Amino acid sequence: MRVSTKDYWTPKTPCPHCGFVMDLATGVEHDDPPSAGSVGICESCAEVHVFTEELARRRPTADEQIEIDADAKVQQCRRAIKRSKS
Numbered sequence: 001m002r003v004s005t006k007d008y009w010t011p012k013t014p015c016p017h018c019g020f021v022m023d024l025a026t027g028v029e030h031d032d033p034p035s036a037g038s039v040g041i042c043e044s045c046a047e048v049h050v051f052t053e054e055l056a057r058r059r060p061t062a063d064e065q066i067e068i069d070a071d072a073k074v075q076q077c078r079r080a081i082k083r084s085k086s
């Protein structure tokens with residue numbers, strides 16, 4: 001798993017799960033900035049969020065959640081964050 005060395009500023013918005021405020025996004029396996037519909041992972045609780053048009057963070061819809069749960073890369077990334085927290 002390769003984490004990009006490029007960080008992108010986003011509007012300061014809280015994690016929709018735990019309220020942790022984030023203002024940075026970093027790509028995993030790519031160097032692109034986040035855009036509407038990009039999936040992000042909270043660095044505090046390791047739950048998944050989706051970026052809006054304004055790059056705020058919202059909870060995934062039920063359909064998105066199914067896709068996210070099936071994405072091995074996202075799950076690998078969540079496990080890495082959880083490990084780093086314990």
Ligand SMILES: [Zn+2]
Nearest residue numbers: 015018042045
């Ligand atoms: Zn969180």
